[in-house]
Amino acid sequence: MGLEYVKISPGFEKYMPRDYVDLVTFGQFGKQVDVMQLGQFKELVEEHPMCAGCYMAYFIRVFYAALPNPEDTIVLGTAGCARLALSQAAVPFIYGNYGDTNAVASGLKRALSIRFPDKVKDVVVIAGDGGLMDIGFGMTMHSWFRREKFTTIMVDNEVYGNTGGQESGMSPKGIQLKMAPKGKQFDKINAVELAQTAGCVYVARISPTNPKRIAKVIRRAILAAREFGPTFIHAYTSCNIEYSIPTREVLADARAREKKDFKFYEWMTDEVKEYLEEIERKEKEKAKQEVQK
Amino acid sequence: MYFVAEVNEKECAKYNCKQCVLFCPEPNCLNYKESDHTAWVWYDRCKGCEICVYVCSDLLKRHCIEMVMVKTGD
Ligand SMILES: Cc1ncc(C[n+]2csc(CCOP(=O)(O)OP(=O)(O)O)c2C)c(N)n1
Ligand code: SF4
Ligand code: SF4
Ligand code: SF4
Ligand SMILES: [Mg+2]
Numbered sequence: 571m572g573l574e575y576v577k578i579s580p581g582f583e584k585y586m587p588r589d590y591v592d593l594v595t596f597g598q599f600g601k602q603v604d605v606m607q608l609g610q611f612k613e614l615v616e617e618h619p620m621c622a623g624c625y626m627a628y629f630i631r632v633f634y635a636a637l638p639n640p641e642d643t644i645v646l647g648t649a650g651c652a653r654l655a656l657s658q659a660a661v662p663f664i665y666g667n668y669g670d671t672n673a674v675a676s677g678l679k680r681a682l683s684i685r686f687p688d689k690v691k692d693v694v695v696i697a698g699d700g701g702l703m704d705i706g707f708g709m710t711m712h713s714w715f716r717r718e719k720f721t722t723i724m725v726d727n728e729v730y731g732n733t734g735g736q737e738s739g740m741s742p743k744g745i746q747l748k749m750a751p752k753g754k755q756f757d758k759i760n761a762v763e764l765a766q767t768a769g770c771v772y773v774a775r776i777s778p779t780n781p782k783r784i785a786k787v788i789r790r791a792i793l794a795a796r797e798f799g800p801t802f803i804h805a806y807t808s809c810n811i812e813y814s815i816p817t818r819e820v821l822a823d824a825r826a827r828e829k830k831d832f833k834f835y836e837w838m839t840d841e842v843k844e845y846l847e848e849i850e851r852k853e854k855e856k857a858k859q860e861v862q863k
Numbered sequence: 864m865y866f867v868a869e870v871n872e873k874e875c876a877k878y879n880c881k882q883c884v885l886f887c888p889e890p891n892c893l894n895y896k897e898s899d900h901t902a903w904v905w906y907d908r909c910k911g912c913e914i915c916v917y918v919c920s921d922l923l924k925r926h927c928i929e930m931v932m933v934k935t936g937d
Contacts, residue, residue: 605885606881606885608884608885609881609884609885609887609891609893609894609895609902610894610895610897612891613890613891615890616890617889617890617908620888621910622910622911622912623888623910623912623913623914624888625888627888627889628886628887628888631887631888631889631890634890781885781886817912817913817914818912818913818914818916818917818921819917820912820914820917821886821914821917821918822917822921
């Protein structure tokens with residue numbers, strides 16, 4: 571899109587919907603918001619039909635607040651619950667056939683770098699466990715083998731949530747689901763290890779218990795992808811419907827899983843580490859100077 | 864009629880806290896007024912999940928959020 575495209579032409583403010591005017595006036599275009607300011611600025615994502623208490627929806631909310639450059643970002647999604655919110659945000663969203671996100675993102679990122687050689691355009695895939703690790707598995711893996719420079723975020727609810735509870739490769743062994751009544755026979759796929767082996771330069775596993783940390787990981791993954799290659803975030807985002815979690819307990823469940831099998835994990839190559847540390851050091855200095863002013 | 868969260872603003876203002884706002888799954892639903900140091904709910908956007916109640920009552924023991932029934936237009 572670009573910043574100029576987002577702004578309202580002078581004189582047209584009164585004809586634009588209120589939510590759009592708020593977005594341009596009190597939103598995050600053209601500035602870097604701190605995720606801790608949530609609830610005090612107009613968010614990029616709007617009302618959407620994901621279920622009450624869905625922590626995939628929560629993760630998506632934090633994702634948009636964390637974008638380093640929303641006006642120059644394109645998000646790709648696929649069939650599954652996440653697209654219900656991704657399609658309601660003020661960031662261009664591409665939706666293809668089920669599981670094709672990483673093939674489409676590869677072509678898109680390459681085309682953008684040819685069309686806009688002097689600009690940074692971020693491409694981010696957000697898709698479910700079924701989309702990335704089952705049906706789109708080949709496309710996910712090959713985008714990593716080819717070292718495509720975009721970020722893949724797997725919102726893992728350990729089930730096909732959108733179609734009523736079939737098991738996925740990411741469902742835990744033994745789990746009984748509506749459409750897996752005998753219990754899953756195989757282990758949960760180790761996605762983080764696969765990503766590392768396949769060539770991702772930055773990999774993280776996270777449970778959504780700490781918005782500041784989610785934002786940091788998302789930012790790091792996007793910045794690293796610009797320069798070095800594929801980056802991957804494996805996020806636990808429970809499905810309270812298929813796993814029968816009372817909505818009031820959804821955050822408690824995320825905290826419990828963080829202690830068990832979703833311990834925070836972050837890995838990156840040495841050159842990515844050096845690059846990110848340099849950027850973060852400069853940002854800290856700038857913030858310090860601003861406080862002194 | 865539907866079920867929404869309501870913040871007791873007078874109680875909430877005592878804490879200068881904001882934690883519930885950071886964990887609500889819905890965008891611009893549970894907001895924060897810096898001038899009064901209070902959280903407030905945009906009823907139309909609230910889905911009644913009670914995650915904010917978990918944060919305020921179960922985790923922080925501050926008990927500033929209550930679930931109430933409202934009618935369209937309240
Ligand atoms: C080619 C194709 N096969 C099957 C479907 C039906 N379908 C829609 S969503 C979905 C599963 C979604 O599971 P996941 O990717 O884990 O996302 P979730 O809904 O759990 O977030 C399936 C099988 C489809 N849309 N396209
Ligand atoms: S079905 Fe599950 S993952 Fe999908 S929106 Fe509902 S709670 Fe979220
Ligand atoms: S958690 Fe409770 S005390 Fe803290 S901001 Fe929310 S309502 Fe106020
Ligand atoms: S009940 Fe749920 S949707 Fe409503 S304000 Fe609380 S956390 Fe947000
Ligand atoms: Mg899923």
